[in-house]
Amino acid sequence: MRKSDALMICLATSAIIAAVPAAAQAETRTIAALRRYDIDAGSMKAALDAWARQSKRQILYRTDDVRTLRSPGVRGRLGDADALDRILSGSGLRMHRDASGAVAITRPVAFASTIAQDVAPTAAAQEPAATQDASGIQDIVVTARRTEERAQKVPVSLTAFTQDTIRQKSINTATDLQNFTPSLTVLGNVARNQETYTIRGMGGGGGAGTGSGPGVVGYFAEVPSSASGPGSFYDLASLQVLKGPQGTLFGRNTTGGAVLLEPARPKMNRVEGYVEGTLGNLRRRSAQGALNIPVVDDVLAVRVAGQFDKRDGYVRDVLTGRDYLNRDNYSLRLGIQFNPTDTINSYTAVNYIQVDEHGGGSILLAVRPGSPYAALLQPYLAQQQARGPRETSTGVNTFEKARNLLVLNNTTWNPTPELTIKNVFSYGRTRSTSATDRDSTPLPIADLLGAFPGSYNNNLRTITEELQARYDDGRFSLQGGGFYLDEKSPSPLTFLTVNPLQAGGILGGGPIILPSVVQALLGVNGPLLPALNIQPDASVRGRSKALYAQAQYKIVPTLTATAGFRWTWDSFGGDIQSYQDAQSYQVFNRLAALGIVSPAQAAQVIGLNANLCVYDAFLAVAAGGFPTLKYPNCTKPTFSGKSDGPTWQLGLDWQADPQTLVYAVSRRGYKSGANNPIVTLFLGSDYPLAPVKPERVTDAEVGLKRDWTIGGVKARTNVAAFYTWFNDVQVIQRAAIAGSDILANAKKARVVGLEFEGLIIPFKPLTISGTYSYNDAKFLDYVTIPIPAIPSALTAAQPSRDLSSTPFTFVARHKFSLDGRLALPIPAAEGDMAIRATYSWQSRQRVAPDAQPFDTIDPYGLLNLRLEWNQMRGAPLDLAIYGTNVLNTAYRITANTGYNNSGFSNSIYGEPAQYGLSLRYRF
Known part of the structure; x- marks a missing residue:
């Protein structure tokens, strides 16, 4: 009979330990009687229950202690104690017994991180995300193979963090x-919160409707999530960065890897939680907290968590005083764990993130002489260079607003100890709108004003469904299933864009440049008249389907072979509508009243351009005709495409000893093909740049994971070396048509690299850890497709260029980080006090494939310092005083490299020095 209440276990264990010796000896004789046992390998919980039935004895244990463990089972005629010893073999659990015949199973805390058996596959695992032995070396539970395992047992290169590590390293x-993860680069656009991951040189853009997508996919509780930016890194069980193609188990587009966020799940039979507040400079004020509530013992528990983060911006607009790059976001999370039976457990989560920030803060870096707006931009560039990177002047009050909702359910059923059936369903809704100033000046050259009131630039509804089965008998395991994704925009996407008014309207002549006297007469600020382009209706859609399977077989107990295969089918499409705002052209009536143009000329320009359907006009002019269609009678150009492809994995890993894992693996990755709507609209669907081929990636990786003990010194070293081949790698060609980026293919490329993560404890108070990565990424065969001059799109001819042998963009060849923590000598009753210093550095990154000013982000290093006092005076209070980027290093985190096309380039700089304190209360 099972009792899972913690108090019962404590009382039973105390009674067992206190039993009189004579009674204990009698029980020993009884429990030693031989009995036939037939218990299969598999779930530890199932094995213990089977022992209780077959021995006809009472057994007590905490469900949380055994739920995620596996047992080798037992067969044959044995004494009860011997049978139970075999069931518990290698698990770290201990048996206690008393004269009544009751047997209690407990887990010594100090042994938790030395468990040799992998964690069993269950979505309801109550194990801690990380354990730590007396040496102080953590071992984190990860889900890199869609089942829970210790990180040191997983034959793949990964970097994993616990929530405590995230907090201590100030990862928000x-x-x-990226500062603490080998081979990871994160760059944003001029919309700062649109963050894109790049791992080992593989990343990329694209999105719903156009196909493709990022080459590194983020997952939240096993569900692909499009949310990026702030508001996610709190109350996590673990944060994992998987490197290299992950397409077999995680699906499409994970050619570079995957970033897994595993939220802390509700725990049974336990009230616990925390509250943490932070205050700092730039008026930083933030808080987060979580509350775990047991509802029905062993059946139902709820966890509620939330956070908010507010901070002033660190870039100021000298014209308006508005601060940019501020923080203003909050998140809420509800988790429900429901275990109706011993074999069924279900986790439901609702995650909501809201962002309402000023965004912006981009800095003009360079202007190309002879470009259309060079003469106008040069004075602003000189002013910006005099100001430095913490002040700017723009013509748009930029902002970023986003609402992200994710609802998911992860249910597993274990009909037998060897078989697990899992179903993962999710519903996501992402809505965002932003205003950006692409030219970083007050001039209306390339400005996005956002969406219609009440509408969004991005409004995506996503549904995913995955059914997975896993069989594991201890020697052979097989998991497989099917995946389905459906995404679409449930309501029209709208855009308001400002560009200079052209002399004959948007289809004729160059921009109107007003003399200063005319500016004064018209009462306008600046030499350019703004023209508003309205996109009242656009939509996107996409579907993806996949079937997959992966098997693992232990050739001998220490040598395991892995093979997996997946096939994915993708379809995508969308449509768009655009017209010219009539109000923008009323300025011609004012020009006519001033005598600058005649009334007839004004009437002609207004009559031609007001409410003119933009894309219909482009097509008419390109065909030698005359544009006539006006809104709302615009046609709606469409774009669509299909793509499919395989992914696979072959691997071999050898557990040389309990502390050493050696592995070799080769994987194929697939990124969906795509369509360039801007090329389709201007040059037609048959133009070579309109369709984009699928990206295919093949890699070979060897690695070693090893824990060491040398003369009492504890250490860990994990190292991986890899070589990656690309075919039809997808690349971004900046500002190619009408100021818009396009996606293209480079025929061949390769990446050679090395990654290292290490930790050493030379003596007990001092812990030193470090990471390093080397990535040599370059194109082997890359010749761009020429683009003809498109006068109606204000696009000059762009000849073909041979970019073979050029390096990848957004890849730092060298990256390293060093982290040192020194515990200070204070009485144990006063708690644990330590100082921590973290330094991260990365070499130069190329951000443009063609040579131009600021085509490279210079090397930079960041130093963070922290003084922490945990368990203050024995209380559950943790205090920390922190400083980030304490040397106030100026470094770039984005790149808009349009110098050779639009004629200017700009960037956003990273956060300056910040300091503050945080206080955390645990209960």
Whole structure:
């Protein structure tokens, strides 16, 4: 009979330990009687229950202690104690017994991190995300193979963090995460919260409707999530960065890897939680907390968590005083764990993130002489260079607003100890709108004003469904299933864009440049008249389906072979509508009243251009005709495409000893093909740049994971070396048509690299850890497709260029980080006090494939310092005083490299020095 209440276990264990010796000896004789046992390998919980039935004895244990463990089972005629010893073999659990015949199973805390058996596959695992032995070396539970395992047992290169590590390293966004993760680069666009991961040189853009997508996919509780930016890195069980193609188990587009966020799940029979507040400079004030509530013992528990983060911006607009790059976001999370039976457990989560920030803060870096707006931009560039990177002047009050909702359910059923059936369903809704100033000046050259009131630039509804089965008998395991994704925009996407008014309207002549006297007469600020382009209706859609299977077989107990295969089918499409705002052209009536143009000329320009359907006009002019269609009678150009492809994995890993894992693996990755809507609209669907081929990636990786003990010194070293081949690698060609980026293919490329993560404890108070990565990424065969001049799109001819042998963009060849923690000598009753210093550095990154000013982000290093006092005076209070980027290093985190096309380039700089304190209360 099972009792899972913690108090019962404590009382039973105390009674067992206190039993009189004579009674204990009698029980020993009884329990030693031989009995036939027939218990299969598999779930530890099932094995213990089977022992209780077959021995006809009472057994007490905490469900949380055994739920995620596996047992080798037992067969044959044995004494009860011997049978139970075999069931518990290698698990770290201990048996206690008393004269009544009751047997209690407990887990010594100090042994938790030395468990040799992998964690069993269950979505309801109550194990801690990380354990730590007396040496102080953590071992984190990860889900890199869609089942829970210790990180040191997983034959793949990964970097994993616990929530405590995230807090101690001040990781609040993906941009922070890159400083502590080998081979990871995170860059945003001029919309700062649109963060994109790049791992080992593989990343990329694209999105719903156009196909493709990022080459590194983020997952939340096993569900692909499009949310990026702030508001995600709190109350996590673990944060994992998987490197290299992950397409067999995680699906499409994970050619570079995957970033897994595993939320802390509700725990049974336990009230616990925390509250943490932070205050700092730039008026930083933030808080987060979580509350775990047991509802029905062993059946139902709920966890509620939330956070908010507010901070002033660190870039100021000298014209308006508005601060940019501030923080203003909050998140809420509800988790429900429901275990109606011993074999069924279900986790439901609702995650909501809201962002309402000023965004912006981009800095003009360079202007190309002879470009259309060079003469106008040069004075602003000189002013910007005099100001430095913490001040700017723009013509748009930029902002970023986003609402992200994710609802998911992860249910597993274990009909037998060897078989697990899992179903993962999710519903996601992402809505965002932003205003950006692409030219970083007050001039209306390339400005996005956002969406219609009440509408969004991005409004995506996503549904995913995955059914998975896993069989594991201890020697052979097989998991497989099917995946389905459906995404679409449930309501029209709208855009308001400002560009200079052209002399004959948007289809004729160059921009109107007003003399200063005319500016004064018209009462306008600046030499350019703004023209508003309205996109009242656009939509996107996409579907993806896949079937997959992966098997593992232990050739001998220490040597395991892995093979997996997946096939994915993708379809995508969308449509768009655009017209010219009539109000923008009323300025011609004012020009006519001033005598600058005649009334007839004004009437002609207004009559031609007001409400003119933009894309219909482009097609008419290109065909030698005359544009006539006006809104709302515009046609709606469409774009669509299909793509499919395989992914696979072959691997071999050898557990040389309990502390050493050696592995070799080769994987194929697939990224969906795509369509360039801007090329389709201007040059037609048959133009070579309109369709984009699928990207295919093949890699070979060897690695070693090893824990060491040398003369009492504890250490860990994990190293991986890899070689990656690309075919039809998808690349971004900046500002190619009408100022818009396009996606293209480079025929061949390769990446050679090395990654290292290490930790050493030379003596007990001092812990030193470090990471390093080397990535040599370059194109082997890359010749761009020429683009003809498109006068109606204000696009000059772009000849073909041979970019073979050029390096990848957004890849730092060298990256390293060093982290040192020194415990200070204070009485144990006063708690644990330590100082921590973390330094991260990365070499130069190329951000443009063609040579131009600021085509490279210079090397930079960041130093963080922290003084922490945990368990203050024995209380559950943790205090920390922190400083980030304490040397106030100026470094770039984005790149808009349009110098050779639009004629200018700009960037956003990273956060300056910040300091503050945080206080955390645990209960």
